[in-house]
Amino acid sequence: MHIKTTSFVKSATKPANYPESSLPEVAFAGRSNVGKSSLLNVMVQRKSLVRTSSTPGRTQLINFFDLNEELLLVDLPGYGFAKVPMSVKKQWGPMIRTYLQSRENLRAVVMLFDIRRVPRDEDLQMLDWLEEYGVPTIPVITKADKISRNRRKQQIKPILEATGLPEDAFTLFSALSKEGRDEIWERVEMALDDATPLDDED
Ligand SMILES: Nc1nc2c(ncn2[C@@H]2O[C@H](COP(=O)(O)OP(=O)(O)OP(=O)(O)O)[C@@H](O)[C@H]2O)c(=O)[nH]1
Ligand SMILES: [Mg+2]
Structure with missing residues (x-):
């Protein structure tokens, strides 16, 4: 993907406020602090299109960004941060489900896991919804730079076990080294191509 222009479009919590657009859309999901916003910035080669934070749980809205007036990129609110008020936590599930269920533009979700953490209930819940x-x-699997190469295989075992996904389903990524960026773009582009309507076969 050649990055020409990027811009923030808007934030929303409910469908009435999603941007009116027929552009294909790719969303980024994962627990709070996993590195969604950092990954998005690396994908679009901008230092701070998307606000990153050392205070987890800051982004509680669905944030829409435009890329080249070709594609919308969506930073989904993180989950699982203990200090977020209960009222906000309760909104998260319905907000994400409604988005996944109703957003017709949505072509793929990039789902992030922290290389140092065992996936938790919300991560598995998220995978179930994506399947549903x-x-x-x-x-x-992000923050790969935190673990030396020769320890990675061992380190990601709990992620493979919890998700039931094979090792080659995952792309290893680091926002620091930018390792994995090109592979993620390839996979996003493949998902966009796959979604192009084919001739009806029935
Ligand atoms: N070492 C390292 N740190 C990272 C990486 N990605 C993100 N971080 C750091 O992790 C922290 C959280 O990153 P964010 O990108 O804000 O995470 P987020 O998932 O958007 O968090 P919320 O918006 O709170 O849900 C920041 O301090 C980042 O600098 C990475 O690949 N390697
Ligand atoms: Mg964020």
């Missing part, structure tokens, strides 16, 4: 709503999923 038939959203193509691109699983990514």
Whole structure:
């Protein structure tokens, strides 16, 4: 993907406020602090199109960004941060489900896992919803720079076990080294191509 222009479009919590657009859309999901916003910035080669934070749980809205007026990129609110008020936590599930279920533009979700953490209930819940709503999923293990190469295979075992996904389903990524960026773009582009309507076969 050649990056020409990027811009923030808007934030929303409910469908009435999603941007009116027929552009294909790719969303980024994962627990709070996993590195969604950092990954998005690396994908579009901008230092801070998307606000990153050392205070987890700051992004509680669905944030829409435009890329080249060709594609919308969506930073989904993180989950699982203990200090978020209960009222906000309760909104998260319905907000995400409604988005996954109703957003017709959605072509794929990039789902992030932290290389140092065992996936938790919300991560598995998220994978279940993606399957339920038939959203193509691109699983990514991020913060790869935190673990030396020779320890990685061992380190990601709990992620493979918890998700039931094979090792080659995951792309290893680091926002620091930018390792994995090109592979994620390839997989996103494949998902966009796959979603192009084919001739009806029936
Ligand atoms: N070492 C390292 N740090 C990272 C990486 N990705 C993100 N971080 C750091 O992790 C912290 C959280 O990153 P964000 O991108 O804000 O995470 P987020 O998933 O958007 O978090 P919320 O918006 O709170 O849900 C920041 O301090 C980042 O600098 C990475 O690949 N390697
Ligand atoms: Mg964020």
